[in-house]
Amino acid sequence: MQWLRKTAVWLDDRLHLTALYASTAGHEVPASAGSWFYVFGSATLLCFIIQIVTGSILAFVYIPSTNEAYTSLQYLNHAQFWGWYIRAVHNWGSNFMVALMTAHMIQVFLFGAYKYPRELTWISGVFLLLMTLAMAFTGQVMRFDQDAYWGLTIGASITGRVPLIGAQLVHVLLAGPIIAGETLSRFFTLHVFIIPGLIIAIVSMHLRLVLTKGINEYPKPGHPIHKSTYDAEYAEILRKEGVPFVPNAVGKDLIFAALVIIGILACAFFLGPKGPGGPPNPTIVDTNPRPDFYFLAIFAALALLPDWMEVIILFAAPAIMIAFLLLLPFISGTGEKSAGRRPVAVLSVIFIMLTIGVLAYMGETSPWSPNMGAWSAAPVPIQYVRGRTPLAMHGATIFQNKQCRNCHMLGGVGGERGPALDDVATRLTGPEMVRQVIQGGGNMPAYGKKLTPAEVEALVAFMETLHGRATPPAQDAAPPQNKLPRDFAIVMPRAVHASR
């Protein structure tokens, strides 16, 4: 054992390990910082490390070429031993990382940790937020499927709206005038080299600032910060109740870290990797592009904004938001730290999270998107067919044929872009329906050129019979109208047939 001890002493003499340990892991923190609220930052870092490890392993197989990427993803999913699992861990690791980073940011904001003297810690954190989102977007492109392809066109279209230099920026983004071979290489470089490198650099700074300026003490209500006195107060706290981070304050971080890893692995094991979806072939027009959930809120906002507002919101809003985040420690760098005394801060967090949540939910359901297949796949509810005149029945055929169903629901099936028409006859008179159909308006196209007068008359005759959603007749009547049965073999009830 003597030689082991000697080696250790020699290494310590050359590398100054003890001093390094004492100044990092062993640095003094307020005992109150050993709180369950303080675990999110280290967990985010842990996710990042998992991402680096799994990402490096995936890069053993993944080919960043537009021709091969999709095949290599399929190979990872189906042929490479445990390939699907590593993909799944990488995917869930990114989901966890975004979620934990958000939690960390909210916690830091509510605990006033961005205030004097930790302004730079917050600012570097804002940059880490941006970098993480950039990783999420470029990572979505790495999963080079239909969604990735059209996600790129969305990104390019947004970029193309930049005034003056939009066209050139699109070329920079796509590495050419169009999505082609070099585009994926460019995003691969960003996702694998440049952005992770920047993250490592900024994380180093972030951690260094935690060491130099100390961890924020658990805020007490009624103890506002003053620049002149805070440093002495913090030193006093450390003197009175300072403990070394390792081992005294690290316990909860360790437990949470293990839970995060288990959570990621469990999600990966039980839910699997995401995609890849259909092949990145732009000629497959029958597609329904959706971004990953981090960007669903933005995707939804773009559907809901009036178009005159779009350019403003697209470019001014992010700029203002980032500027606000960067300036926050200088706007309210002192004063009360405790969330209990900062109602505006608490309310704004709730407001922002609710907004993002609602928008993301709407992005997921996309009520503004036409239901492209409804006109030919969603049957007209039987109660709207039975007992109708031949003209009204033909009108129902026109209703389907002219794709009205793609935007208007009947019996709970169809598009949600326009209002459901189950009770349209209670809202509009016949002449009003004629005008609406022919002239459109209120976000509805005009169908005047596409319908003959006889067709309009038939269509309106049908709609005039829609007096509200008929309760489905009791026991023996219709099959469920709300869903499209997958099984074609669902047979119409005999009773109806026999009733003739």
Next chain:
Amino acid sequence: MIAPNNQLNTETEMKGNTPDPSRRDWLFNVGMALNILAGLALAAPLIGFVFSSFAERKDPRSWISLGRLENYPEDSTRIATYRNPYTRPWDGETADIPCWVRRLKGNQFQVFAINCTHLGCPVRWFKESGLFLCPCHGGAYYEDGARAAGPPPRGLFTYDYKVENGELWVKGGEMPTLSNPV
């Protein structure tokens, strides 16, 4: 450049060790200048490489055939696919670009880009209602490409086209965006 210089001076003065300050300054300044020159020589091609689109402004588009005119019946709208002329050997299937060809009468055509003018998603043609619908945010266009409803700020992008030797040709090769409508 000035800050480290000053720092260096204070440091040497503190140590009370100033053998030849002017020579030291001269070496430092020349060293810095040389490095700035070398750095610029390195940075210029790097920046040019990545941001070549600002320097090279040649039109990436060229004429591509969409096949015989007979493929496009009059008064109808059909999908057509062409191989992107701006191509790389490793493009794969991403270089197959679709577009909607509307033939009016005779040699009168309208060739629409597949991309919605709102955010570039692929619009789909519904011939019964004569509408193009976008799956992303519900943009709708009439059969002549004019905006009908939804968030698009303008009608569909159209390609330049010509008819030669019984074939339809379009000028393609660039993704249409609002700042560069084909």
Next chain:
Amino acid sequence: MRARVALFAFCCSFGLVIGGCEPPGKPRPEEAQAENRETILDHKVLFNSNCAGCHGLNGKYGPARIINDAIYLSIIPRDTFRNTVANGRPGTAMPAWAKSQGGPLTGRQIDSLVDGIYKDWGNNPGDVPQDAPPYSANGKAGDPNHGKQLFARDCFMCHGKGAAVGPITEPVYLQLVSNQMLRSSIITGRRDLGMPDYRDLNMGKALSDQDVTDLVAYLNSLRTTPAPGETGAAGGEQAGSTGPHENENGPGQGQITKGNEGGNGPGSPQHQENEGSKGKGSSSQ
């Protein structure tokens, strides 16, 4: 002891994972196949996603023609049926589904769909009378006056003006339906919705081929505009407008045949303008 049991259990579960049992998150091999709608050949899936909207789930109870009807499937020639699916019925609400006509389905898919429909719904010989009037009038002229009498006797109860079901004698309705549609409907009825077929329309006595032809001739005489889908005799002025007729292999591979001369008659519904090629050959009247 307990530790050994735990170790054994752990080894077993690990072995299961490594060995036989698939982890729930592992992608299934069938997911490797690219989603491509053109490879779908299951006629049920095809019917449900393309036809059910108008013709009803299971081919019944839709606002458009009943398909799940043994009489209909026994009288309509299969190539006429297939042609209708592929090229639509220009002038009516039936669109073309073949790729060559701008529709979504490949030739194989249409074959599979048609075969499946005949297999599932056409194989009910007990339900099909042998003496059913033929699908097509074969150019026979009907007698509108006799048809008028028949209408008063057999149809008026339900389809007269102000009657229970609703009139079919209004010009506005007749503008929308072809003579073939009227003929087929008289023969097959709408058994799903309560309209009897040709056997029961006359109080249990079957209508003859001539009766059906006369009824259609009567209804046709009430038209104020040419019947939809009929190629007008005076179509010369639009003769140049008919596009060439392709087969279903899609643009580029299609064998080009010159479409028949003869456009749609004047006053035909304007919504035809985008139906693709509408040569006489595809209207199959």
